[in-house]
Amino acid sequence: MSDGDERDVAPRSLHETPAPAAVDPSEEPPAASAEREARWVADHTSETRDASPALGTHGEPAAWQRAQPGAPVALQRDRWADAAWSFLYKHDTRYGDAPADLEAVAQANRRGRGGEIGPVHGPVINAPVWTWEVPLYFWFGGVAAGSSFVSLACDLGGDRRSAAIARKVALAAVLPAPPLLIADLGRPARFLNMLRIFKPRSPMNLGAWSLVAFSALAGSAVAADVLRRPRAGRAFGAANAVVGGYLGSYTGVLLATTAVPLWARSRLLLGPIFVCTAAATGAAATRLTLVAAGLPDGHPTRTALGNVEAGAMMTELTLATLNERRLGRAGRSLEEGTPGVLFQIGKWSVRAGLALRLARGPLGPRAHHLASLLYLGGGLAFRYAWVGAGRTSARDDEAVARMARGAVTVDDDRLGRRREPRLRSTLRRPLTRAGAVGAYTEAVRRASLLVERALGRSEPTPGAEGTGRSVDSGH
């Protein structure tokens, strides 16, 4: 028996321990932080990591069932009595002997949080987990919203045929949006839960609803056009331009309402910048489609579309430059790494497009088509740059810490004093748990779980479904 043999060997004395073998250089951590991070990721992927919990599923509290319904837990005093408030530091210790002086505590807190800033031991916040689908969705949503603006403008300008084509472009551009959004979810089968509640304070929830409304209106408008109901088509198109005003801009709000310094500090300009990209790419996509459909050179619609895309792109460049100026330290992530390169590519594409448009005379109308393509490509590069730079910015612990500091002490003039929140928790709508709304949320939750089960990604343990009923907080 090998066990017995080992037991016979006398334990070696600590002092006789041989010197550790020379360290294999491959065991040493890589010097560069990027390499260390890459190795961490490699060590944490499924191939090398045993991520199976002993029981139940990860990401949720343990599921267990009581042997006797309603029975108390053995050897425990009721109502958290065993926990109150410490088992060690009773009144016979000198743990908290001093009287509670709340004014002194408030002062100490002010000193502690407002004093000298030391080294930042990050990570302070978590970086966004969104992958490539999200910026691509932003781009498609922007094209759709921009096309809806164009269709309304065409109708107002009296060009009915172009308006109908613009509505088709809007529908075509919005079609890839839902699949992209669903693909980005961690649990794609549960996409229905986005529409489980109506929550105006969450830009993502409102965005999901506006995407549904936009798709429905765009589909109805195109259907009305095809069925030769031009008035209905125009009405749906006009309504869609209003919804498009939100669909094209909420993505900027979504990014601005996070703790990521680059996005949060751009809160007033991010939405307008995204709208400009939306208008320019929408106009460019519609313009190219109309030209392919035979819209003649010199037609007012063609001229106007050229002016809209150029004007929107110039505004976007101006706003982006303005934003960079006031960002200070937090803007650095727009200049570094891949996002920085993408940002430059976007900027130079747009500049090249504007130059081609000015040089249009000698180069002919083809130069203008190339300009439209450059705006579309530049817009896509901007979307990827903004989302990617947010990831770098969140990992920039110094920037995160400084943004928070700006709210306490003015150690960076650009940061300014603490802002008073405009939307307090107290402004929430009271809960509606009963009735039709409650039944609807519960039905959506169950439908999501059914879809998930049908697609083969079900919960391994029965009863591990959280509260087991639909619960919501006020919105």
Add this chain to the structure above:
Amino acid sequence: MTTHASPTEIAVDRADAKRMGFFTDTTVCIGCKACEVACKQWNDLPADGAQFVRGGSYDHTGALNAATWRHVRFVEVAEATPQAREDAAERLAAGAGGRLPQIPANGGRAASDGAPDLVSIAEAGANGGVDVAAAVAAMDEWVFMSDVCKHCTNAGCLDACPTGALIRTEFETVVLQPDVCNGCGYCVPACPFGVVARDHEDGRAAKCTLCYDRLQDGLEPACAKACPTDSIQFGAYDELVAIAARRVGELHARGIEGAYLYGAGDDPDEELAGGLGAFFLLTQPPESYGLPAQADSPIQENVVPATAAAFGAGLLAAAGAAAAFVLAGRRPLARGPRGLATRAAIRRWQR
């Protein structure tokens, strides 16, 4: 009964419930990580592949994430103080042997070249190379802090969640319903404390529930139960704040002037996210522990101005496009034969 969070937010009715929280006193934390283990065990959380790395930090967990809901942060500011260095140099000169303790000051994330790391010190110490006692004595700047979800009064994740998976419970804690979450990932950057994370294998977001299942049965959370020094104290929020205030007074009286509370006892206009359900007693600047000096729900701070600016810009863009078309329609076309051809083409398009 008055609540700290908005009463319209509390999703579960229970007559005898009140706000429950954690008071984590870092001055008595010994960095044993029993809370991490207890949390993992109770909540069936998987291992996250943590390992000691040569030249790295003793804090091999690193940060809170989807599978680590309690994390004992080791603040290894152990770059020896000038006094400690002098003492060690004297001991060296007196023939005590060994080298000067020098431990990377940046949490071990980028060990400077040639500096012995903690593992080598320990290994060399076992071989009689270094005076371990002296090295340990120089580590008086080590600080431990058991970090956890703050269960904010103004919770950014709760505001962000588009599915209603995140709720406010009857204990005024913030809990994620795993059966509702679809893994959209919005709560991850919306948390100003870097607490919520999405598990890349499970696909859902996850975070501390303040052991909601235990609380419902009158038990204290697993981490507080396991803490051997009662650095993690659990109880009714108001009682905890009173105890914490007395503790701060006691520490001040003993000469530790730098002690302060992070997340409780502030003046109303200086509160962190409206007050933290899980608050801390700290002795270093918050950034040393990876905490922001000020924080609030990013949505409550930004959503109104950002939406106003963005939607306004959207309507302006639509109006601008319309104006461009109306102006272009009014512009006279070129004269002469080219103009005639254009006019004919336009008529053909319009038909």
